[in-house]
Amino acid sequence: MPLRLDATDAGFAAAFEALLHAKREVSEDVQATVAGVIDDVRRRGDEALIDYTRRWDRLELTPGTLRVTEAEIDAAVERAPADQRAALDMAAERIEAFHRRQVPETTDYRDAQGVRLGARWTAVGSVGLYVPGGTAAYPSSVLMNALPARVAGVERIVMVVPTPDGTVNPLVLAAARRCGITEMYRVGGAQAVAALAYGTATIRPVDKIVGPGNAFVAAAKRHVYGTVGIDSIAGPSEILVVADRENDPVWIAADLLSQAEHDTSAQSILITDDAGFADRVAKACEDHLVSLPRAAIAGESWHTHGAIILVRDLLADAPALVDRLAPEHLELAVADPDALAARVRNAGAIFLGRHTPEAIGDYVAGPNHVLPTARSARFSSGLNVLDFMKRTTFVGCDAASLAAIGPAAVTLARAEGLDAHALSVSLRLSGRLPGGRA
Amino acid sequence: MPLRLDATDAGFAAAFEALLHAKREVSEDVQATVAGVIDDVRRRGDEALIDYTRRWDRLELTPGTLRVTEAEIDAAVERAPADQRAALDMAAERIEAFHRRQVPETTDYRDAQGVRLGARWTAVGSVGLYVPGGTAAYPSSVLMNALPARVAGVERIVMVVPTPDGTVNPLVLAAARRCGITEMYRVGGAQAVAALAYGTATIRPVDKIVGPGNAFVAAAKRHVYGTVGIDSIAGPSEILVVADRENDPVWIAADLLSQAEHDTSAQSILITDDAGFADRVAKACEDHLVSLPRAAIAGESWHTHGAIILVRDLLADAPALVDRLAPEHLELAVADPDALAARVRNAGAIFLGRHTPEAIGDYVAGPNHVLPTARSARFSSGLNVLDFMKRTTFVGCDAASLAAIGPAAVTLARAEGLDAHALSVSLRLSGRLPGGRA
Numbered sequence: 001m002p003l004r005l006d007a008t009d010a011g012f013a014a015a016f017e018a019l020l021h022a023k024r025e026v027s028e029d030v031q032a033t034v035a036g037v038i039d040d041v042r043r044r045g046d047e048a049l050i051d052y053t054r055r056w057d058r059l060e061l062t063p064g065t066l067r068v069t070e071a072e073i074d075a076a077v078e079r080a081p082a083d084q085r086a087a088l089d090m091a092a093e094r095i096e097a098f099h100r101r102q103v104p105e106t107t108d109y110r111d112a113q114g115v116r117l118g119a120r121w122t123a124v125g126s127v128g129l130y131v132p133g134g135t136a137a138y139p140s141s142v143l144m145n146a147l148p149a150r151v152a153g154v155e156r157i158v159m160v161v162p163t164p165d166g167t168v169n170p171l172v173l174a175a176a177r178r179c180g181i182t183e184m185y186r187v188g189g190a191q192a193v194a195a196l197a198y199g200t201a202t203i204r205p206v207d208k209i210v211g212p213g214n215a216f217v218a219a220a221k222r223h224v225y226g227t228v229g230i231d232s233i234a235g236p237s238e239i240l241v242v243a244d245r246e247n248d249p250v251w252i253a254a255d256l257l258s259q260a261e262h263d264t265s266a267q268s269i270l271i272t273d274d275a276g277f278a279d280r281v282a283k284a285c286e287d288h289l290v291s292l293p294r295a296a297i298a299g300e301s302w303h304t305h306g307a308i309i310l311v312r313d314l315l316a317d318a319p320a321l322v323d324r325l326a327p328e329h330l331e332l333a334v335a336d337p338d339a340l341a342a343r344v345r346n347a348g349a350i351f352l353g354r355h356t357p358e359a360i361g362d363y364v365a366g367p368n369h370v371l372p373t374a375r376s377a378r379f380s381s382g383l384n385v386l387d388f389m390k391r392t393t394f395v396g397c398d399a400a401s402l403a404a405i406g407p408a409a410v411t412l413a414r415a416e417g418l419d420a421h422a423l424s425v426s427l428r429l430s431g432r433l434p435g436g437r438a
Numbered sequence: 439m440p441l442r443l444d445a446t447d448a449g450f451a452a453a454f455e456a457l458l459h460a461k462r463e464v465s466e467d468v469q470a471t472v473a474g475v476i477d478d479v480r481r482r483g484d485e486a487l488i489d490y491t492r493r494w495d496r497l498e499l500t501p502g503t504l505r506v507t508e509a510e511i512d513a514a515v516e517r518a519p520a521d522q523r524a525a526l527d528m529a530a531e532r533i534e535a536f537h538r539r540q541v542p543e544t545t546d547y548r549d550a551q552g553v554r555l556g557a558r559w560t561a562v563g564s565v566g567l568y569v570p571g572g573t574a575a576y577p578s579s580v581l582m583n584a585l586p587a588r589v590a591g592v593e594r595i596v597m598v599v600p601t602p603d604g605t606v607n608p609l610v611l612a613a614a615r616r617c618g619i620t621e622m623y624r625v626g627g628a629q630a631v632a633a634l635a636y637g638t639a640t641i642r643p644v645d646k647i648v649g650p651g652n653a654f655v656a657a658a659k660r661h662v663y664g665t666v667g668i669d670s671i672a673g674p675s676e677i678l679v680v681a682d683r684e685n686d687p688v689w690i691a692a693d694l695l696s697q698a699e700h701d702t703s704a705q706s707i708l709i710t711d712d713a714g715f716a717d718r719v720a721k722a723c724e725d726h727l728v729s730l731p732r733a734a735i736a737g738e739s740w741h742t743h744g745a746i747i748l749v750r751d752l753l754a755d756a757p758a759l760v761d762r763l764a765p766e767h768l769e770l771a772v773a774d775p776d777a778l779a780a781r782v783r784n785a786g787a788i789f790l791g792r793h794t795p796e797a798i799g800d801y802v803a804g805p806n807h808v809l810p811t812a813r814s815a816r817f818s819s820g821l822n823v824l825d826f827m828k829r830t831t832f833v834g835c836d837a838a839s840l841a842a843i844g845p846a847a848v849t850l851a852r853a854e855g856l857d858a859h860a861l862s863v864s865l866r867l868s869g870r871l872p873g874g875r876a
Binding site: 098116226257381423 | 521522524526529532549557576577609645664666686688692695698731736775784785788792793794795796799802803814818819824829830833836839845849851853854856858861
């Protein structure tokens, strides 16, 4: 059964603290293996990719067949059911529309001292998108990772996807096609990350690597960070539902289980102000678990990591708990969700009101579903267009504006003992003209 | 002597590639030491901080004297020379003014399907600022790290600064005071980072840690990443100057040496289209090195890691080289710097024209001087207000808008085999009302 906590109990603070710091994932130590694979790909390139793919995906490749052909993509797209392709198109349009509003503007101005100042944003040149194979192959995840890059203006988006025994999810290729991805390689694991970071004869290196993956992929991304940029390393999924008694417990139970079904390490938490409602939700979860196809996973997650927290007053008591938990997903199933949301600081994404189940945001709402996990919403944001751009600031002085601000720079540089810094400014303040003419 | 390359030489591509990938830093393996220190601070808290401070800073502290008092800050500020404090004030005002333009806006709208969508930004709750002690104690660095946090609205900014033998740079405390920092502890090293990340009896933990430090500090930041946010780990400083023959070689030489004087691992590169000008700059560097106080450091950096690259045409040939180098600082000392800047994609900060030495940006221009190093300007940006904020997206549906977009979510969830996801949407589409009333 999920943990039951009552905020009015004497031991609540300690029990809540324990919940906050409970480890849900067994961290596999795959560093050494991954370092070896990456080294091997750096040394042997395509040959290493081909060897690992034979060993782990039971697939025989050549440098010529590493890349998925246009014809193969066409064929896969054709195989994807029409209703699914239509749903994918609708999702893609809504995700693009939402992310287009994130494109930042250049600033360029002259201040009171006559100094020209500003910042401009440019897209990252090339991005590698890791897409897991097998059961974790989610077409929605392709859209969520690739579309912000596309909206940002990334010129080259490269997808890698393992195809164990040669099988691929056609809807994953349909999603990639919808995102305009034409460069695609059938490799996965740490070896694919290494190829994206360092390049091989067939795969040119990229500037940044994003996308979900298993422990090997995550470790490989950490390993190549610095050589290329990476997105954040996602932990198991989380939902926190704040719900009053006016909700249908059957709906709320489905919401809790929709995160639980992702992974046995996922975490679903309910905060409510009504003990009877809490009981009804717990009961409804058990009812759903009888029929849900992924009941084994969802049940283990809910019973091991799930929690129901009873508070006296939602508006007064929930926000502080929410901020400590800093959930990836926060569902506010109350009559006035805005009042609650206004008091919350830390959450990856907020779902407002009784008719906004979190799952709507996983697919079609528009905002990104790649969100900060493991309490990192305290200091980080979901994937967005800015993750695929970078800001370059600029300054321009002429002789007059340098004369206005330069002396202070000389004073500070000397105070810091950096005399060449001071010199580079003071020379230009001394009235000499370019070309050495006095 | 610095490396000389000519882009028209047959071997140029290979030589440039070697320059790109040359390692400048000896990476010290301090991981094990740092992991031990962090563990110890987690176990013993203040006591461990006091022990390490006795050992490494030769300073005897108690839990009561870990914190720098207001009276001590007052006294230090008084000791700082008035002209330096005035320059610091001017710098702070300009940095604040520039960063205020970075504060992002909330978006909140309803789309054609009636779905409410948006994103809001909130400040990180608390930030720890690491400030190195000793010779690397730069007051300008306090401003550059603390002011964006302050502009972002961070409520609690905590500074840690080691004070070897009890000494502290008064101007560093004056800078902290100018930034409104009142919570300050005289501890440094990996132990200070551990205290900020995990907390001790005296120091409450923070959400994010920023600021420069030595190899131990950098390793500690990497170690605690995930528990808290961190800024990027800075490598040695770099400047790339693109200059034509119309410049005063004495000015350009000072600019090159102003980066070189930071660190023997720093790198200064000149790209020019005139071999005679290249010779004159090289000569001027040697002349400056005779008299500069930090000539030993600057000379070693310039002679070991410096480079002069000759190209045929600056506008045509320099941008591609700039983008590969992706320099932290890019100085465009040409008649029309905008034309060149428009062709460049990768640079941390750009300094436009002959009267804009890079050092002006280190102190008083306004943009941040914490910038991406080691070619990471390909995928990352300088420190800015957004680094101290996070974006929370939100979605709000009512029955009608959920009916418009929900069916596509159900289709995609089922296609991905996530039936609880589908259920959480479909239940709400089926006409049942909250409270279980049909």
